[in-house]
Amino acid sequence: MEGEVPVMKNARLIPDTPTLYPSMLLGRTRAQRLPPFAGGDVHWYFLARNAIVEACRLLDLGGGEILMPAYHHGVEVEAVAAAGALPVFYQVDAHWQVDLADLERRIGPNTRALYLIHYAGFPGPAVRMRQLANEYGVSLIEDCALSLLSTDGTFDLGARGDVSIFCLYKSLPVPNGGALKFNKPRHGTCKKLRSPPMATVLSLTLSSMLLNLEMRAGAVGSLLRAAIRRLAHGVVDITRIERVAVGTMHFNPEHADLGISPLTLSIARRQSMDTIVATRRRNYLMLLERLDGLSPSLFDRLDPGVCPLFYPLWVNDKPAMLKRLEGRGIRAIDFWGEHHPSCDPVEFPEAMRARRHILEIPCHQDLSPATMDWIADEVKLALRASEPEMDPAAVAHG
Numbered sequence: 113m114e115g116e117v118p119v120m121k122n123a124r125l126i127p128d129t130p131t132l133y134p135s136m137l138l139g140r141t142r143a144q145r146l147p148p149f150a151g152g153d154v155h156w157y158f159l160a161r162n163a164i165v166e167a168c169r170l171l172d173l174g175g176g177e178i179l180m181p182a183y184h185h186g187v188e189v190e191a192v193a194a195a196g197a198l199p200v201f202y203q204v205d206a207h208w209q210v211d212l213a214d215l216e217r218r219i220g221p222n223t224r225a226l227y228l229i230h231y232a233g234f235p236g237p238a239v240r241m242r243q244l245a246n247e248y249g250v251s252l253i254e255d256c257a258l259s260l261l262s263t264d265g266t267f268d269l270g271a272r273g274d275v276s277i278f279c280l281y282k283s284l285p286v287p288n289g290g291a292l293k294f295n296k297p298r299h300g301t302c303k304k305l306r307s308p309p310m311a312t313v314l315s316l317t318l319s320s321m322l323l324n325l326e327m328r329a330g331a332v333g334s335l336l337r338a339a340i341r342r343l344a345h346g347v348v349d350i351t352r353i354e355r356v357a358v359g360t361m362h363f364n365p366e367h368a369d370l371g372i373s374p375l376t377l378s379i380a381r382r383q384s385m386d387t388i389v390a391t392r393r394r395n396y397l398m399l400l401e402r403l404d405g406l407s408p409s410l411f412d413r414l415d416p417g418v419c420p421l422f423y424p425l426w427v428n429d430k431p432a433m434l435k436r437l438e439g440r441g442i443r444a445i446d447f448w449g450e451h452h453p454s455c456d457p458v459e460f461p462e463a464m465r466a467r468r469h470i471l472e473i474p475c476h477q478d479l480s481p482a483t484m485d486w487i488a489d490e491v492k493l494a495l496r497a498s499e500p501e502m503d504p505a506a507v508a509h510g
C-alpha cells in the first residue's frame with residue numbers, strides 16, 4: 113500500500129503496531145519470564161501459526177474436526193488444516209460475541225477440539241467453552257494472538273485452554289515471536305526448531321527502528337527511512353539473502369520449524385508490561401469518548417484487565433475511510449475483510465457484517481495523549497466526510 117495514496121500536508125506517520133526505540137535494545141531487563149508465561153510450560157516460535165500446528169500435533173487432533181469461529185483471520189484456519197485437522201465453523205455475531213448454543217449444536221462424534229479466539233484483547237467465553245470441552249471430552253485451544261497481556265479481570269487470557277497460542281510482535285516492538293503455552297501436562301515432546309535467518313531478524317528490527325524515527329522526526333525521518341530502505345533492499349537483492357515475511361495472510365510449511373529469535377526475547381524482557389497495558393487502555397478510552405455519537409462502539413466500556421490491541425471502528429465505507437486515513441499518515445487496517453475460503457459466507461452473515469464494517473485504529477503504547485487527540489480529530493473529520501449517513505443506533509441492530 114505504501115506510496116499509493118498521496119500523503120497530505122500536515123500528515124503524520126502513525127504506525128499500526130508499536131515500534132522499536134533504540135534504547136530498548138539496551139535498557140534493563142525487567143522480567144525473566146514474561147507475563148502471561150511466568151511459571152508455565154511455554155515453547156517459543158518465530159510466528160504464532162507455527163505454534164498452532166504444533167499444538168494440533170501434540171493434542172493429537174489430526175484427522176478430527178476442530179470447531180473454529182466464522183470470524184477469523186484465515187491463517188489460523190490454514191495452520192489447523194496444515195496439521196491435518198478439519199476446520200468446521202460456528203457463529204460469531206457482528207459484535208464479536210460467540211453464539212454458544214450454535215457452537216454446542218455443532219459438536220459431533222468427530223469433534224476433537226473447540227477453538228476460541230479472543231478478539232483484539234477482549235475476552236471471549238473461555239469459562240463456558242472450558243465447561244463444554246470437559247463435558248464433551250474434547251480439547252480447548254485458546255487463541256490469544258491478538259490478546260497478549262489481557263486478562264478477564266481475574267485470570268490472564270490463555271489460562272483456560274488445554275493450550276493457548278500467543279503472538280508477540282502485534283503487541284510488543286519485537287521483530288517476530290509466537291508462543292505455545294501448555295496448561296495441562298503434555299504428551300510428547302515439542303519438535304526441534306531451527307534459528308530464524310539472522311538477515312530477516314535484523315531487517316525486521318531495523319525496519320521497526322526506522323518507522324520509529326519517521327514517527328518522531330517527521331519529514332526528515334521519512335527521507336532517511338526511504339534512503340536506508342532502498343540501500344537495504346539493494347543489499348538483499350545482490351546477496352540473495354533468504355527473507356522470511358512476518359504478518360502474512362498464509363501459512364508457509366517451509367517456515368513451520370522456525371524458532372523465535374533471541375533478540376525478540378531480549379527486547380520483550382526490557383518492556384514495562386504494566387505501562388503498556390495502562391497506555392493502551394488510556395488511548396482506547398480517549399477514542400471511545402471522542403468518537404461517541406459519531407460511530408457505534410463495539411464495546412461501550414473497557415472492563416478491568418482488558419488490554420486493547422486497537423480501537424475497532426465501525427464504518428459503512430471501509431475503502432473510503434482507509435484511503436482518507438492513509439492520506440493523513442494513519443495506518444488504519446482493514447480488520448479481517450477476507451474470510452478463509454472453506455468458510456461459507458452465506459451461512460455466517462453476522463461474521464461477514466463485521467468483516468465489511470470494522471477497521472482498526474491504532475491505540476498502542478507509542479502514542480501520547482497529544483497524538484491520540486490528533487488521531488481522534490482526524491478520524492472524526494474522516495467520518496464526517498465519508499460517513500454522512502451513519503446512524504450509530506441503527507448499526508448496532510443490523
Ligand SMILES: Cc1ncc(COP(=O)(O)O)c(C=O)c1O
Pocket residue numbers: 158159160161162184185187188229255257258278279280289290358359360
Ligand atoms: C487470531 C489469529 N491467530 C493466529 C495468528 C497467527 O499469528 P502469526 O502472524 O504470529 O503467525 C493470527 C495472525 O494475525 C491471528 O489473527
